[in-house]
Amino acid sequence: MTSIAASSRRLVWVLAGLCAVVLITAVSLVLLRPGGAQLPAGSPQAATQSYLNAYSAGDWEQVRGLSVQPGQRACNDGQGLQEVGMELVSASSTGSTATVRVRMNMLHLEGPLSLGVGGYEDEFQLTRQDGVWKVSLAPWLVALCTDEEMGY
């Protein structure tokens, strides 16, 4: 067999170029996209976001300040949040309580046969204390547990 015909070679290059354009555009868009949601200050959603940012950064002092959960330490002992993302689904409040529904996106890095991202919906419950929203119940992955609950 000799080398492939010029017309086939051209078609291969055109298709490869198209793939490259799609990939480069996608990577550029993802890099330029705003990182987090811009939420109204003082809202339950904004309080949840502050809680999550502190939790993700391991700033436990601030986490405890933004929470009224009985626990003091992370329930997911030893498990980082590297492979988790959270999207806001909805938020509702009635007087001094509020519910923030989120979608937890779990990343699966298993190659072509994995689904890439799988996820489920969960919710935060918040209580208003001294005019500030604080997390009273969080999904297990980002919740605080007591020593007793952790078996210490």
Added chain:
Amino acid sequence: MMATSLAAAPRSTVGTVRALVMHGLLFVLLMIFTSGLAALISSALSMAGAPEADSGALPMALAATVVAGPLAWVLWRALVPRLAAGQAGSLIYSIQAALVYLLGLGIGFSTLCTLLGRLAGGSTVGWQSAVGTAAAWGLLWMWQHRVLRSARLAPTRLPSLGWVVGCYWVLLVAALSLASLLRTAVAALGASGGGELLPSAGPLAQLANLGVWVLLGAVAWAWHWFGLGVRVEPGALSQVMLVAGVAAAFLAGLLGLVFVVEVLLPLHLDTFTDRLADRLPVAAGFALSGSLVWAYLAGVLGTGTPRLREAGRQVLAGISLAVAATGFGMVINALLATFSPSLSGNHPADLLRVGLALLLCGLLPWLFYWRPGRAVDSEARKVYLVVFFGASAVVALGALLALVYQIFDYYLGTGPSGTSLLGEIRAPLGLLLATAAVFAYHFALWRADREALAHGTAGPPSPAAERTPAVLLVTDAAHAALAEQLAAATGLPVQHLRQSLPAASVPELPLLVQQLQRLPQDTARVLVIAEGAEPRLIPLH
């Protein structure tokens, strides 16, 4: 004479059984040893990082390595003299060697991709186990590769079985990874962003992960294809794999395109946004990746013998027709659905959209590959028509069974209430009508071909029907290019045999072509000695 053959028969049976047992045993021992070694390395790495880590797998790993390793070595050393003495021609040995190569490549390569892909995506979860598995199976693969390259120990029957199948396997992995990568990229293009409470490395990590799979898959494929010479591998296996590769890539690309068209068709617009988000990324990924692989492999197929090209053309025409016929069946189903409104099931507009997309995307390549109405050699498409009738019969039987079942179910009242007969039977009826339509067309072709053959008025011979003797061309090294020129000029497979003594001159190419055309019709192979002004042609059987 009779006594000799009777004595030889049991010896041959014993030899076959012995080869089966010894190579089977070697295969099993190698698998146990490699699994044990993988677990041993993984345990060692886990315990080095965290001494309290679970070491429950260690006794089993040690047992497998210590027992199976030395036994495999002893058995292999016992087999080496037999292989060198001529037993390398055993088909059992060929299959065993190819299986070991494929398992070593399959497990080692995919685990290496998983490991590096996870690292690229920023995750180190389970790296110890991945390193152990990749190292152990990679070592097995390297050892088997060395054996396959060895002049003394390589199998002499189907020597490249492992390389050819392995090459197409890594191509499949690379193509699926590319489809997945493009799906992620298209989904990222469509996502709005900015709604994240906790931003994750999601799309970028996935792109990096899949990018590693594509890259490693492409490198492994190119190494097999160009480095090991699978691309120019002669023989039926590589030709069958090439046609199967072209067909699979074509089908994947075509179905991807069908669903891209389906998403974009302006019918039942209220769900357009959902369709765009749900189906476009996957469809676009498969359309682009499948088309890319098809374009390259079809180009390679185009450089093959006329018979190979004809086989590829017929397979692609068959796939296109199956897609178009399915679409035709769905269009009928959608039209019938408008007369039998139902609360459940697909909306007629959804059916019509998918049906039209299938019909359109199947019909155009079918017209291109089948070229209806052109004069063809009736002999060349006999096999295609027989296969087609068989497939049509199976589809029609399935559709008919479903149709009659639905009718009985409806009249006996065992089905769900509140449905209409038309609503129940429209899907199998559509498929049955579509199958009947394409069957009628091909039946007419078959009858016309039969009459043409009976009257000796068959159309011009297709390329496949042309004589395709294999040419063994003998020249010196300086005139090696003549083989390629001769293959290009005649379309015949030309194998170059290099003579050790230099030739002062070789015959002109047109003269060689002319002499080849004068060969008897039944020539299977011809030896061409191209030295001096006049070539010498020796037909072989």
